[in-house]
Amino acid sequence: MENTQILSLHQIYKNYGPIQALKGVSFDVPAGSVFGILGPNGSGKTTLLGIIMDVLKANSGTYSWFGQSTHHDQRKRIGSLLETPNFYHYYSAVRNLQITAAIKGRGADDIERVLRIANLWERKDSKFSTFSLGMKQRLAIANALLGKPEVLLLDEPTNGLDPAGIAEIRDLIRQLGTQGTTVIMASHMLDEVEKVCNHVAILKKGDLLTTGHVDEVLANEDMVELGAADLTRLEDVLNALPGVKSIRRYNGTFQVMFTESKTAEQINQICFEQGITLNYLATKRKSLEARFMELTNN
Structure with missing residues (x-):
């Protein structure tokens, strides 16, 4: 997988009327990286994630997943957590994942694996309502990992968590990176990117300011x-x-x-x-x- 690009963006523009949300953004995400899209609120991070997930259409520019410009059939290779999934409060962790696996049409045989990755197997029969904020977010990431996607997309994965929950999620993301999953995460928190990511693209008001290996951006x-x-x-x-x-x-x-x-x-x-x-x-x-x-x- 050396030097292969999981995702390539070329000159992505997106306007909302007179507001330019993205202004010709281009960068590559290497396979196996933990890639941070870093920027203050309003920099275009969420818009960018929406475009690469085919939820939003760019005004111009192209992107390709896995070196292919056609995007059908690629969704199965990408797990995403762009907003909190609607889990049922009175169902257990396992039951919630069974429901989402049935909706997705895949991953029903993958539940034990993802709960173990998220360090929730011991609590698999506990009701969702008894989980801490960090555990709820870890279950959401487990949910996104159903069906063994090659890429995990996360939008502000530690937002709203207490310090313990933040530490749990960061540990989980680092662990996923070491196991070969490519993680692309948007964050406005510098220390998060510094601690968790090995590659970064920095956005400001829709402009790409710099991109590269975290150490190079610093060096x-x-x-x-x-x-x-x-x-x-x-x-x-x-x-x-x-x-x-x-x-x-x-x-x-x-x-x-x-x-x-x-x-x-x-x-x-x-x-x-x-x-x-x-x-x-x-x-x-x-x-x-x-x-x-x-x-x-x-």
């Missing part, structure tokens, strides 16, 4: 803090370094941003060769939060 924003006994000499050396984006003084050290990633060893060696012995060196990856604020506030 070009590494910041290094350096200190030495002779700060003036250190500053001269830093100013002469290739690939320096910015230098600023901070608490008796320099904070340096590089346009491309440099390892601590490389920086240490360069300074040493210039006759500077560093007494402090720390690489601080700029958090996705700072990057996201930068991207979405401009």
